[in-house]
Amino acid sequence: MSQFRVGAKPPSLWSRTGPTLRLVVGAVLIAAIGLLGLTEKTLFGVTVPWPHAALWGAVGWGMVGLSLRPMLALTLLGFAQDIAFVAPLGCFVLVNLSIYGLSAAVSDAIDPETDPFLSWLAPIALTAAGFLGLWIIASSVADHAVQAWPLLLAYFSTVGLYFFVGGIFRLGRAPGEPAGQGV
Amino acid sequence: MRRLGLGVLMAGVFGLIVAQTAPQIQAWFSPVRTVAADQLSTSARPGVWARISGQSERERRIKELEAEVRDLARWKAASISMAERMESYEAMLNALGEPPARGVTARVAAESDGPFSETLLSNAGRAQGIEAGSIAVNEGGLVGRVVQLGERSSRILLVTDFNSRVPVLGESSGLRAILYGARDGMGSLTDLPEEGEFILGERILTSGEGGEFPRGTVVGTVVYQGDTARVVLGMKSGQGGFVRLIPPAAIPKPEVIPPTPPQVVAEADAVAERTER
Numbered sequence: 001m002s003q004f005r006v007g008a009k010p011p012s013l014w015s016r017t018g019p020t021l022r023l024v025v026g027a028v029l030i031a032a033i034g035l036l037g038l039t040e041k042t043l044f045g046v047t048v049p050w051p052h053a054a055l056w057g058a059v060g061w062g063m064v065g066l067s068l069r070p071m072l073a074l075t076l077l078g079f080a081q082d083i084a085f086v087a088p089l090g091c092f093v094l095v096n097l098s099i100y101g102l103s104a105a106v107s108d109a110i111d112p113e114t115d116p117f118l119s120w121l122a123p124i125a126l127t128a129a130g131f132l133g134l135w136i137i138a139s140s141v142a143d144h145a146v147q148a149w150p151l152l153l154a155y156f157s158t159v160g161l162y163f164f165v166g167g168i169f170r171l172g173r174a175p176g177e178p179a180g181q182g183v
Numbered sequence: 184m185r186r187l188g189l190g191v192l193m194a195g196v197f198g199l200i201v202a203q204t205a206p207q208i209q210a211w212f213s214p215v216r217t218v219a220a221d222q223l224s225t226s227a228r229p230g231v232w233a234r235i236s237g238q239s240e241r242e243r244r245i246k247e248l249e250a251e252v253r254d255l256a257r258w259k260a261a262s263i264s265m266a267e268r269m270e271s272y273e274a275m276l277n278a279l280g281e282p283p284a285r286g287v288t289a290r291v292a293a294e295s296d297g298p299f300s301e302t303l304l305s306n307a308g309r310a311q312g313i314e315a316g317s318i319a320v321n322e323g324g325l326v327g328r329v330v331q332l333g334e335r336s337s338r339i340l341l342v343t344d345f346n347s348r349v350p351v352l353g354e355s356s357g358l359r360a361i362l363y364g365a366r367d368g369m370g371s372l373t374d375l376p377e378e379g380e381f382i383l384g385e386r387i388l389t390s391g392e393g394g395e396f397p398r399g400t401v402v403g404t405v406v407y408q409g410d411t412a413r414v415v416l417g418m419k420s421g422q423g424g425f426v427r428l429i430p431p432a433a434i435p436k437p438e439v440i441p442p443t444p445p446q447v448v449a450e451a452d453a454v455a456e457r458t459e460r
Binding site (some may be wrong): 065066067068071075078083086088089090091093094097098100101135137138141142144146147148150151 | 185186188189192193196197199200203204212216233235236237238
């Protein structure tokens with residue numbers, strides 16, 4: 001006997017996946033975008049600002065509360081970013097984990113399902129906080145205020161694309177389910 | 184528990200970042216990073232971190248300057264060779280060039296109520312060996328000429344003054360003209376040749392005509408305002424408050440030889456006739 005009612009729209013394959021698979025898919029997507037971004041992309045001679053995809057994971061995965069596996073994934077991805085960006089080891093890890101923690105705190109404080117405005121505003125603010133943290137760390141390490149515009153361009157591309165790919169980074173917490181139980 | 188885990192992880196990462204500021208600890212990571220960067224092929228282009236921190240810009244500038252230094256080294260070698268050739272040619276021709284520059288470096292101050300609108304007062308005068316008509320130069324080029332000489336001070340008429348007249352020539356074009364000062368702080372050219380034009384950007388030097396200024400002192404560079412050639416004065420680039428006062432390069436007139444008395448001429452003619460006989 002089918003478990004779905006006759007005539008009802010069957011749930012999508014994605015909606016039936018568990019948090020582990022979603023975490024893996026999200027991490028693979030971040031890694032793939034990061035690898036693609038290793039070479040400079042230009043469009044009509046203008047460098048395309050490449051998104052910092054790990055922040056999608058930090059914001060999206062944090063929305064279901066704190067969990068160990070996203071933390072480890074963000075740590076590994078952060079170290080990969082540090083190496084790829086030739087930054088001091090730990091800079092991107094610290095930013096990713098900070099935003100992950102902030103995202104979890106925001107999800108504890110508000111329920112994005114009941115407050116759609118905040119659900120839009122939260123990724124924008126969290127991503128901005130991530131780039132601000134990156135700028136502060138870069139300036140501290142370089143011992144002078146570093147250029148902000150490359151980060152600003154990357155911020156806009158990261159936030160803009162998050163609203164398209166953000167669903168991939170939702171680990172499937174059902175409404176009403178306590179935070180932290182998604183994974 | 185998870186919060187504690189996150190806190191510990193973040194503290195550990197922060198400690199790692201701080202530890203890397205020590206060169207000894209950074210040295211542990213460098214080989215690993217180099218290998219990883221080589222594998223990722225990111226070493227061929229500047230990283231985002233290098234771009235935002237300005238490191239890539241500095242490296243690009245260093246490369247530019249290195250290329251310029253290499254270029255200048257070639258020019259230096261060429262100029263030394265040419266100078267040696269010129270010295271040998273001058274020696275062959277027994278040519279007399281400009282006399283070696285002597286002079287006194289003096290402090291100058293602006294003057295607001297002098298007889299000219301563009302003058303400076305220097306704290307060197309006759310007592311310091313300054314001569315009337317000495318020319319004043321700074322690190323940028325010709326500044327002016329001493330028009331009034333006191334015992335311990337002198338007044339310098341600047342080339343920016345309307346009453347100043349300096350015979351000049353274009354270094355590349357070889358054209359000659361007279362330079363005078365204008366109100367906008369640039370030099371204007373008059374008595375221009377009917378044919379030929381000054382080349383944009385060429386240096387303007389003193390031509391030495393008239394003997395008031397030595398030949399070859401830098402005055403400025405040519406710019407064009409519409410069809411009119413103007414001179415951006417070199418003295419503007421060096422206003423450190425000091426000038427070097429160099430004695431005038433005037434060539435002394437030959438001494439007048441007194442005419443020979445008629446009886447001496449007659450005696451000389453008589454002696455010559457006797458000798459012929």
